[in-house]
Amino acid sequence: MPQTTHPLDASLELAAGDDGTFTGATSAAYANMVGPFGGNTAAVLLRAAQEHPERLGEPVALTVNFAGPVADGAFTVTARPTRTNRSTQHWFIELSQDGVVATTATAVFAVRRNTWAADEAVMPQVPRPDEVPAQPMPPFIKWADNYEFRWIVGGIPQPSADGAAPVESDDSTTTMWVRDVPPRPLDFAALTGICDSFYPRAFLRRGTALPAGTVTFTVYFHADSEVLARQGDEPVLGTARAKTFGKGYFDQVAEIWGAGGTLLATSHQLVYFKA
Amino acid sequence: MPQTTHPLDASLELAAGDDGTFTGATSAAYANMVGPFGGNTAAVLLRAAQEHPERLGEPVALTVNFAGPVADGAFTVTARPTRTNRSTQHWFIELSQDGVVATTATAVFAVRRNTWAADEAVMPQVPRPDEVPAQPMPPFIKWADNYEFRWIVGGIPQPSADGAAPVESDDSTTTMWVRDVPPRPLDFAALTGICDSFYPRAFLRRGTALPAGTVTFTVYFHADSEVLARQGDEPVLGTARAKTFGKGYFDQVAEIWGAGGTLLATSHQLVYFKA
Numbered sequence: 364m365p366q367t368t369h370p371l372d373a374s375l376e377l378a379a380g381d382d383g384t385f386t387g388a389t390s391a392a393y394a395n396m397v398g399p400f401g402g403n404t405a406a407v408l409l410r411a412a413q414e415h416p417e418r419l420g421e422p423v424a425l426t427v428n429f430a431g432p433v434a435d436g437a438f439t440v441t442a443r444p445t446r447t448n449r450s451t452q453h454w455f456i457e458l459s460q461d462g463v464v465a466t467t468a469t470a471v472f473a474v475r476r477n478t479w480a481a482d483e484a485v486m487p488q489v490p491r492p493d494e495v496p497a498q499p500m501p502p503f504i505k506w507a508d509n510y511e512f513r514w515i516v517g518g519i520p521q522p523s524a525d526g527a528a529p530v531e532s533d534d535s536t537t538t539m540w541v542r543d544v545p546p547r548p549l550d551f552a553a554l555t556g557i558c559d560s561f562y563p564r565a566f567l568r569r570g571t572a573l574p575a576g577t578v579t580f581t582v583y584f585h586a587d588s589e590v591l592a593r594q595g596d597e598p599v600l601g602t603a604r605a606k607t608f609g610k611g612y613f614d615q616v617a618e619i620w621g622a623g624g625t626l627l628a629t630s631h632q633l634v635y636f637k638a
Numbered sequence: 639m640p641q642t643t644h645p646l647d648a649s650l651e652l653a654a655g656d657d658g659t660f661t662g663a664t665s666a667a668y669a670n671m672v673g674p675f676g677g678n679t680a681a682v683l684l685r686a687a688q689e690h691p692e693r694l695g696e697p698v699a700l701t702v703n704f705a706g707p708v709a710d711g712a713f714t715v716t717a718r719p720t721r722t723n724r725s726t727q728h729w730f731i732e733l734s735q736d737g738v739v740a741t742t743a744t745a746v747f748a749v750r751r752n753t754w755a756a757d758e759a760v761m762p763q764v765p766r767p768d769e770v771p772a773q774p775m776p777p778f779i780k781w782a783d784n785y786e787f788r789w790i791v792g793g794i795p796q797p798s799a800d801g802a803a804p805v806e807s808d809d810s811t812t813t814m815w816v817r818d819v820p821p822r823p824l825d826f827a828a829l830t831g832i833c834d835s836f837y838p839r840a841f842l843r844r845g846t847a848l849p850a851g852t853v854t855f856t857v858y859f860h861a862d863s864e865v866l867a868r869q870g871d872e873p874v875l876g877t878a879r880a881k882t883f884g885k886g887y888f889d890q891v892a893e894i895w896g897a898g899g900t901l902l903a904t905s906h907q908l909v910y911f912k913a
Contacts, residue, residue: 430721446705453705480884609755
């Protein structure tokens with residue numbers, strides 16, 4: 364049987380040029396309503412640093428700023444190590460199209476060493492993945508076809524019957540089992556996408572879809588590549604909620620847990636919305 | 639009586655050069671064990687964008703990366719708008735000394751408008767500021783003299799008696815009333831510093847000071863300048879905890895509440911530590 368490239372790996376293919384510049388293209392498989400899924404763009408920017416010849420260690424933190432729309436088609440990513448220390452390295456990364464900046468990012472890489480360790484957050488108590496039905500996002504959200512979502516609480520609001528008011532909620536929490544489709548071993552790129560795979564918290568509070576877009580998105584990678592490799596392609600548990608909504612923005616705080624109860628990543632974002 | 643410049647305002651004085659370049663100098667009042675207090679450096683970087691002639695709107699998000707040590711003395715800050723949209727603007731900001739990058743940042747500014755609003759997080763129930771004694775940090779933490787800390791839970795661990803083991807804790811939460819000293823009306827710069835004014839969470843868990851330094855720090859400003867102005871110079875309530883510690887890093891998640899129960903800012907950081 365011929366080996367097929369996973370859609371995530373295909374979306375991350377970058378051709379290296381000079382001076383930390385890479386060229387790539389948006390992937391139809393990760394299309395969002397307008398332009399690509401932000402979690403995929405974030406993974407592309409991280410990948411440029413990962414493939415840079417001067418790269419030291421592994422990602423520990425990534426902040427991506429969605430400065431403007433990314434058009435379908437080719438893009439250029441420039442990754443620049445702003446400072447390299449003995450065991451840490453800082454990056455500035457920029458995605459542009461036709462010379463116009465669409466996305467910027469900073470990343471921290473590090474060579475990690477063993478220290479005292481403790482998970483203080485507690486993994487939510489939830490049914491096993493096989494006890495929760497997989498449910499699709501609405502069909503026009505193309506990128507969501509690359510994920511299997513098993514919502515435990517806070518599934519995507521359903522359209523109201525004609526004339527009925529949307530069912531609002533006073534809790535923006537979504538907790539779900541999630542994995543890539545087709546199943547694919549977890550790595551930093553996949554984990555980055557999963558951190559951004561929660562639909563916008565304002566939909567849940569307001570009971571309906573509304574205009575919303577992430578402006579800045581941060582991932583802290585608590586797992587290193589060894590821990591990620593041990594996750595294999597099993598679902599991970601994600602939980603996300605907002606702390607506040609107002610004056611055009613809301614936040615999202617998320618945790619991604621390995622099936623065995625390891626906190627793999629925490630993530631934060633600030634989202635523009637209209638309501 | 640002659641008007642005295644507040645130490646915070648003095649620390650933020652930047653001389654504008656060409657092309658978004660500013661010069662300034664570290665402030666002895668905000669000295670840390672090595673170099674300046676990171677919360678003050680963060681406020682300096684934000685200030686450069688605020689004073690840039692092309693600045694649009696107000697800060698909504700700031701991420702600062704502490705790439706290397708800042709030496710006492712002069713520095714250069716370069717602020718560049720990476721993209722300006724109709725109501726949002728993205729920034730890349732870099733602090734360097736003798737041509738070597740020490741700190742980088744990205745920021746999102748926006749013109750905010752009224753929308754549906756809700757605080758979903760709940761302010762901790764705490765005694766009033768005048769019911770909680772102000773307590774100092776250890777005297778060698780110079781920058782802490784610019785803050786009045788009233789710890790409600792999770793005060794700074796006290797040194798153990800000779801030979802006694804440190805008192806460990808299984809909860810990294812600190813909740814405190816905090817304000818600038820001398821009292822100063824709250825603004826984005828002051829709020830940025832306050833978000834970083836919690837001592838390292840690992841000290842609380844391990845019961846003792848240990849080597850630790852923030853590598854990346856994010857603030858989401860939920861309050862606009864009008865809401866900040868209404869806070870005046872009264873103490874604000876800060877609460878912070880870590881979710882996980884391991885392999886040389888821990889995280890910190892913080893909320894800053896106005897006395898009236900408004901969530902002014904949320905903040906996240908990833909901290910390097912040895913233990």
